[in-house]
Amino acid sequence: MNRFSGFNFFLGPVKLVCCLLPLITGSVHAAEPDHTVMAQYSAEMAKITAEPRVQAALQYVLSIQEQSRNELIELTEIPAPPFKEEVRAAHFAKMLTEAGIKDVEIDGAGNVIGRRPGKSGSKVVAYAAHLDTVFPEGTDVTVKFDGEKMRAPGIGDNTRGLVTLLEVIAALNSADIETDADLLFIGNVGEEGLGDLRGVKYLFREGAEKIDTFIAVDGGNAERLVYGGVGSHRYRVTFKGPGGHSWGAFGLANPQHALGRAITLFDENAPSVASVGEKTSYNVGRIGGGTSINSIPFEAWMEIDMRSGSQAKLDDIDAVLQSAIQTALQQENDGRLDGPPLTVDIDRVGTRPAAKGDVGSALVQRAMAATTALGVAPSLQISSTDSNLPISKGIPAVTMSRGGKSGDAHSLHEWWQPIDAHLGPQIGILTILAEAGLAD
Secondary structure (H helix, E strand, C coil), X not given: CCCCCCHHHCCCHHHHCCXXXXXXXXXXXXXXXXXXXXXXXXXXXXXXXXCHHHHHHHHHHHHCHHHHHHHHHHHHCCCCCCCCCHHHXXXXXXXXXXXXCCEEEECCCXXXXXXXXXXXXXXXXXXXXXXXXXXXXXXXXXXXXXXXEEECCCHHHHHHHHHHHHHHXXXXXXXXXXXXXXXXXXXXXXXXXXXXXXXXXXXXXXXXXXXXXXXXXXXXXXXXXXXXXXXXXXXXXXXXXXXXXXXXXXXXXXXXXXXXXXXXXXXXXXXXXXXCCCCEEEEEEEEEECCCCCEECCEEEEEEEEEECCHHHHHHHHXXXXXXXXXXXXXXXXXXXXXCCCEEEEEEEEEECCECCCCCCHHHHHHHHHHHHCCCCCEEEEECCCCHHHHXXXXXXXXXXXXXXXXXXXXXXXXXXXXXXXXXXXXXXXXXHHHHCECC
């Protein structure tokens, strides 16, 4: 048993002294956030951890690690490709019911939502992990063992997050803990790939039931605390023309040539935005089109991802892309010898808003205090997660650890290992109780 897993660790305020070291944020250009936990939140956490019921819940997490491992295998081996999460969603809904959540539903987007009523219900705190993985249909998701490592596509990102939710529910129920606020335990869809946060966008759509606090579970290391959102713009750009024989129709405008020009112009000019100020990235991830080596293609397409923690920077690099596309189109059309001009379709296939977090906000401070209470120095980061959307709307949101160690995410060799796995749900329990209130 390591020094974080002993029951006698949770003894009160003396264990809550903050001794944090400077840590690097997710952006190489951004100013380092202040990692200091304010005195009022340290005191609040000391009071929470001194409660015998809370100590019992934290200890209970340690007793169910074998059960959690079995649940992780069970869920991992149910495929959940992007836009095809229904089978896993139905099974997770069943698991929530078996865990004691009486009010469970699958909403119009496919999100699984389980409500644990609070004493007053005057506030709603959501604790969510995404159901979907990046892997397409037909991927072998059988869990294999490599020593203590469990290997399977999606086992860490983010199937383990769903198991963390189940652990928190089990611990709260075992310790007979009632919160003042209602708790929503959510397995949401649409976080990966071209899902474009559709699950979370549905949760926060106009007219939806209000969620006052959103806590996402997505990420391995216990110290990781995402308080701000890296935004992204994603496009599929398609140049179109008549096409023809490479010899007989030579002189027609060529969509592939226009595509190449656009990529070159974009890559030449994008550094004017990406090389200064807050970190901003760009990537042409996929290209395609054409029918044969001796045919002028009738279309050529590319998919582009651009990211930044600054919405202004994201808009700036987007403008560079749009200019490159139009210039390439004009140049290829001007150089044609025959036939009609090319056209271009520019389809936005993903939008995640950049979102500036507030280190001094109550939720971030409580999450930091919870992490510190367990002997872990929190690392404040910005990233691209389900929390982007609520943060951009001014709703308190963070993304925190699912527990354990993991690696090779988004690959067929992805692995998860139960090292300090208890810390994810324990941090979640303490943060939830600080936000939702421990009922008398």
